[in-house]
Amino acid sequence: MSAEQLAFYFFASLTLISALLVVCMQNLVRSIFLFFVTIFSLAAMFVFALADFIAVTEVVVYVGGVLVLMLFAFMLSNKELLSGLQNIAGGFKFTHLAGLLICGGMLFLLVSAISAADVVNLSWIKNGQAISENDNTIHQIGIHTMTRYLLPFEVVSVFLMMALIGAAHLSRRERRS
Amino acid sequence: MIPLSHFMIISAALFCIGLFAVLTKRNAIQILIGIEFMINAAILNFVAAGRFDRVAGGGQMFALFAIVLAAAGVAVALAIILNVYKHFRTINPDKIDTLKN
Structure with missing residues (x-):
């Protein structure tokens, strides 16, 4: 190892x-x-x-x-x-037991799905170009942000501003009149 | 080089831990932490799969976007929790069962 x-x-x-x-x-x-x-x-x-x-x-x-x-x-x-x-x-309550059962079932489902999907041998992972240790990922991310992913970037910016305004509005002190 | 399936199994386990917190906790902040675990499990999957996508870089970019969305969600959720506390004097979701007032 x-x-x-x-x-x-x-x-x-x-x-x-x-x-x-x-x-x-x-x-x-x-x-x-x-x-x-x-x-x-x-x-x-x-x-x-x-x-x-x-x-x-x-x-x-x-x-x-x-x-x-x-x-x-x-x-x-x-x-x-x-x-x-x-x-x-x-x-130890009943909800804990039920939650444990649901989560155990979910874990079993996910792990069996992952092992059934055989992700290591998927074609795009086997044949795709993997990032190597020598790549400058920050450089790549900067270029991608301004070219290929410009629209999601702008959408996230607008969403962040909405969340900012919403949080400030929710947590303001109410005026008593 | 760590195989992709190991990343995915760990993120599945993290997701289930987060799900358990959401299902069983009686405190809104702990439920929020559970949701954060689930989001982080998804981000781990994005990043692990993004290693094989050098040309488009989709995994890493969307991991960044997901982190931003999670942070925005936490800010709004905590503002809501504080408001709920102001109304009900508790943040136990089991006890918040009225819509009026």
């Missing part, structure tokens, strides 16, 4: 274990901070798929934006929530 594979499986298991802990943790603050670990190891896995720019963007957007927002919303909305959450700890 080469060093690349070793590192890849290390980060993969780190991703899955920390994601499981995020889901199972009763303390919400801890689970939000564990979300950091998941995002970082996921970004490391993007690097193994030769997408370094995506990895950096993921870290910047999630750690810089999403996590701060989540912590902010949590601080503004908890008060009695934290104590309430810790009291429920340990109880």
Whole structure:
């Protein structure tokens, strides 16, 4: 087993274990901070798929934006929530069993579909031109953004502005008259 | 070089963890985290398949767009959660069961 594979499986298991802990943790603050670990190891896995720019963007957007927002919303909305959450700890409810069954079924379905699809031998993957380690992907992404994917780029820009206005409108203080 | 199917199996597992969080959690923020896991599983698939698409670069470009959409979605969802908290004094989705007021 080469060093690349070793590192890849290390980060993969780190991703899955920390994601499981995020889901199972009763303390919400801890689970939000564990979300950091998941995002970082996921970004490391993007690097193994030769997408370094995506990895950096993921870290910047999630750690810089999403996590701060989540912590902010949590601080503004908890008060009695934290104590309430810790009291429920340990109880195993029917919804958990049902959720576990649905997720296990979904996982089985997805894994069997992936193994049935035999993705490694698809023609476009076998014959297509793969990105090599020496390629400058940032250069490529810059060119693609302004040529082939200009329309999706503009649509995303407009969507981002709509989301900005919508979020600002939703979270404004209502005027009492 | 890691085979594509390993990426896909890991992203399938991450998707199922996110689905479990969405189905069972009783806190809107944790449900949001579950949705983020599901979106990130999709992004991992995009990126892993995009490695074999050097000419068009579709995988990486749409992974970027998906990250942007996820961030925008989180911003709006958290604004909604704060509003819900202001109305109901709770963010447990089981207890938010009225449409009036």
